[in-house]
Amino acid sequence: MSGPADRVTVVSGGASGIGLGVAKRFKEAGHPVAIFDVQADLVAQAADELGVLGLVADVGDRAAVDAAIEQIRAELGPITIMITSAGINAEGKITEITQDEWDRAIRINLTGTFNCIQPVVPDMIEAGWGRIVTISSMAGQTAAPERPHYAASKAGVIGLTKALSADLSPHGITVNTIPPSIVHTPMAEAGIGAAGIEAMASMVPVRRVSYPEDIAAACEFLCSDDAGFITGQQINVNGGLYV
Template identity: 55%
Template sequence: MSRVAVVTGAASGIGLGVAEQFVADGYHVALLDRDGDAATTAAERLAAVGAKTLAVAVDVGDREAVRAAFDQVHTALGPTEILVTSAGIESFVPLLDLTPQAWDHMLAVNLTGTFSCVQAAVPGMIEAKWGRIVTISSSSAQSGAPNMAHYAASKGGVIGLTKSLARELAAHGITANTIPPTLVDTPMARRGEAEGGVPGIDVIAAMVPLGRAGTPADIAGACSYLCSEAGGYVTGQIIGVNGGMYI
């Protein structure tokens, strides 16, 4: 039986890497992203190798749109059994320049968006008495980060949310874990580099104990394990896939 996996932020970066891995694992995969065209392109490419995929354009910051998206997944593929919440935004703003609007938007997408997706997916998991949830948080929430108070706070909330999910949902056969990456070479990271928010990717990569930036495939490999039968006794954990950058 092929399980149904939903990946948010799946049109590029970590989310796309996870979607590709899940196809290799034999799952039916729904790719959710605010860039519907890019999600469709990715879904069609994966379908061309025989996978059953679905692309849905959705902004996870819109709760009603999230619910409609999961209804669409249910109709096309079946109940969601696996959820990876990779959709997120980042920005670099000094604390005293942070506006209430910037703060609210960051939390609406990164934290409330994660919550909305989980809330939409969990009923099917409870009914099946089986489920896997992996949230993508950030090591910035563990270490703090200058000019990113709003981002670090939103991702810290994701870590707390995930631990609470693990406690509440364990009796239903559902696991919940979070992966907080450090440096991953993604289009979003490259945009941050181009905008001057972070030093060069190569500069930071040299500081990583393993000597390189992470890749979407690195994160996807961990998701693959956590969402498998073999990962069924791992829940409520912060799984650091970071090359030793944060220990």
């Protein structure tokens, strides 16, 4: 990774799946890493196994996120890399989903992303350098069937990413999004099962599904000094499924 290996990195949703893979990669690159997540048992496990700072916080609860960010800043220092991976899946026909299901998807996936980014921006402006990578979804790029709330929340994340790139890039802060397609994680397993995920490999031009390591590798590059001219982009790590 080009650039100093001492940049305080925060990964939301870092206790599982993509976020866990990202936390592992950044820790191995030498950065001080903190994760926060709602699954306390998995937070403790990840903190123990990876040697990262692990906190329990719901990204949809702004006061909880602010408290977690404050604790991370106090223990590790100013935050200059933020990866937002916390998110929930949501499915259902437009004729069937409830207002609560709609609100929950928007609150966690979209407002949760905003909640994680806003409190760390002052640290990045002060440093004159920052990297923000949001994990959106191919569902926010294409016509995703029977998941209007999930698709809208992820399209919102893409829009938020683009808007912030315009505002923050003059400060040396790049803001990009990775919209994954099919990643073999606990979330995907809960939806269609491990065999179901692997069966989807035939749809993907590279003939395999992706793994957290694929997303983490792209994330590491986007957070390097070498990627300083890449901002406001959707970096499609999807095996060519959507181009």
